Amino acid sequence: MTPLIELRKVSKYFGPVVSLKDIDMKVYAGEVHCLLGDNGAGKSTLIKTLSGVHQPSEGQIYMEGQPVVFKSPRDALARGIATVYQDLAMLPLMSISRNFFLGREPQRKVGPFSIYDAAFAARVAREEMKKIGIDIRDPDQPVGTLSGGERQSVAIARAVYFGAKVLILDEPTSALGVKESAMVLKYIVQAKLRGLGVIFITHNVHHAWAVGDTFTVLNRGKSYGTFGKNQVTREQLLQMMAGGEELEALAVELDLIARKDPSTAAAEHQAAEELHKPN
Numbered sequence: 001m002t003p004l005i006e007l008r009k010v011s012k013y014f015g016p017v018v019s020l021k022d023i024d025m026k027v028y029a030g031e032v033h034c035l036l037g038d039n040g041a042g043k044s045t046l047i048k049t050l051s052g053v054h055q056p057s058e059g060q061i062y063m064e065g066q067p068v069v070f071k072s073p074r075d076a077l078a079r080g081i082a083t084v085y086q087d088l089a090m091l092p093l094m095s096i097s098r099n100f101f102l103g104r105e106p107q108r109k110v111g112p113f114s115i116y117d118a119a120f121a122a123r124v125a126r127e128e129m130k131k132i133g134i135d136i137r138d139p140d141q142p143v144g145t146l147s148g149g150e151r152q153s154v155a156i157a158r159a160v161y162f163g164a165k166v167l168i169l170d171e172p173t174s175a176l177g178v179k180e181s182a183m184v185l186k187y188i189v190q191a192k193l194r195g196l197g198v199i200f201i202t203h204n205v206h207h208a209w210a211v212g213d214t215f216t217v218l219n220r221g222k223s224y225g226t227f228g229k230n231q232v233t234r235e236q237l238l239q240m241m242a243g244g245e246e247l248e249a250l251a252v253e254l255d256l257i258a259r260k261d262p263s264t265a266a267a268e269h270q271a272a273e274e275l276h277k278p279n
């Protein structure tokens, strides 16, 4: 099976900062591929590279086996890569249906004029939300009246409706409570069942484990590799995210500090204080 999207040896540098180094990753249709990693691991940089915000410094992206270059987010979207950011680009005072069609407003003709087709927008928004299991009472209600989870769901439904093949979700559950997260996780599974390849970015291993088929772990811009659910445990994922070796090194260091003879420790403390004194 050809992956929907594939990265081969993708690196991204910002001047001297190495945000990504030699990343290989394959995402297939009908899977939830979780991208895990601590803050600063490179998750956002990776998805920005996939969604046309950044171009890779090195390496190549393939879509359905063909090399591709995304010059802009619009370019990536046109090829079926839809990205839902945590701080959603929605206008809280505008209606759900208006937000659903944001930037792609349906028109209808009235004599020589084209006007926004509000009735069509409302009907489609309601139908599409219903397909993924959300019953919106009134598509004309402002998006601002929806909960965070519902808003994420509008964004997911919108991506599915506009024919996304790859749906990228950047930390969609990190600002949500348990119930709201469960709702979003459910829609992630729905999107996968409709044949999309879903890239789910999170630093919550429990959320990833609940819906993920495959897991790629980033640590300081490098990949630990991709693992199927039967190849790895939740504990191992946690260990990799935290950077296992770093934790061990820290443990050794803490142990040394604890074992140091108290007078040495006091002298070191004093030296440190001296260093930080303002002159």
Ligand SMILES: Nc1ncnc2c1ncn2[C@@H]1O[C@H](COP(=O)(O)OP(=O)(O)O)[C@@H](O)[C@H]1O
Binding pocket: 014, 017, 018, 019, 037, 038, 039, 040, 041, 042, 043, 044, 045, 046
């Ligand atoms: N535009 C940028 N310019 C310089 N450094 C950046 C830029 N974007 C990200 N970085 C750096 O790349 C690293 C990875 O960041 P990021 O991809 O945001 O990580 P994550 O999303 O996993 O928290 C960080 O060290 C960050 O400071």
Ligand SMILES: [Mg+2]
Binding pocket: 043, 044, 045
């Ligand atoms: Mg991030």
